[in-house]
Amino acid sequence: MPELPEVEVTRRGIAPGLVGRRIDAVAVREPRLRWPIPPGLARTLTGTTVRRVDRRGKYLLLDCAGTGRAGWLILHLGMSGSLRFVAPGTPPAKHEHFDLQAGGAVLRLTDPRRFGAVLWHPAADGPPSDHPLLAGLGVEPFAPEFSAQRLFEATRGRTASVKQTLLAGAIVVGVGNIYASESLFRARIHPGTAAGRVSLARYARLVPEIRAVLAEAIDKGGSTLRDFRTSDGPGYFQLDYRVYDRAGLPCRVCGTPIRRIVQGQRSTFYCPRCQR
């Protein structure tokens, strides 16, 4: 599943092939994603030039501008989406729903479960941060604004578990299901603890661990990164998980069997001895 690290690796992978290039053609083969791909998108995009490729949370933002048109193409990979470049004329396989042809390269979106999104945010509607899907997002985990103090203050009075609170993305983005379990393990915090009852000192342990685990995953993705021009995209890399998906296996620190619990219909993994 593409989480923030995969999306960031994708951003780095596709940006060189897009920035400064003119969009020559757009193909929409299957508009039924999480939300419909806007009907006029091909007409809007064709002829614009990609100025930047940014990321906000798990959203990719392509800054596109041309004569009389400007805005951002918003891409989300959902839980099964990926992007890669293919040679022009490559016949689309099943689940390959969307193409962006720019300067001889074709960026192709594959998404079997169609939980992803391709949306357009006109510049006239303000910056992308004004878009309803982006407006409520928390801070970026690598931004200086993300601090133990901020986490502490934002969670006072909250009764929801610290794991679910991180996952919700309203305080900090990018801590998906895998990285929530992993970072809480590294910080030795029990995932079931009410967010409002976690001390400032514990959040001071957690913040650097969140950054470390995300940075590690990005590095790993960068190092295993395939050629976005010819091959099949970022190929989801796996961190050497310490607790995630390790139910029943011995904790790498103390040997106690890792437990799996369900919080908000989602799996959480933790070590009952190391995390309290």
Add this chain to the structure above:
DNA sequence: CAATTTACCTGGGTGC
């Protein structure tokens, strides 16, 4: 009213 919980979208994989 804000916080919290539940439902839903889809299709690959699994087990019978």
Add this chain to the structure above:
DNA sequence: TGCACCCAGGTAAATT
């Protein structure tokens, strides 16, 4: 071979 069922993440809707 077919089919019921589970699971995944992010958002909307429902509920507290």
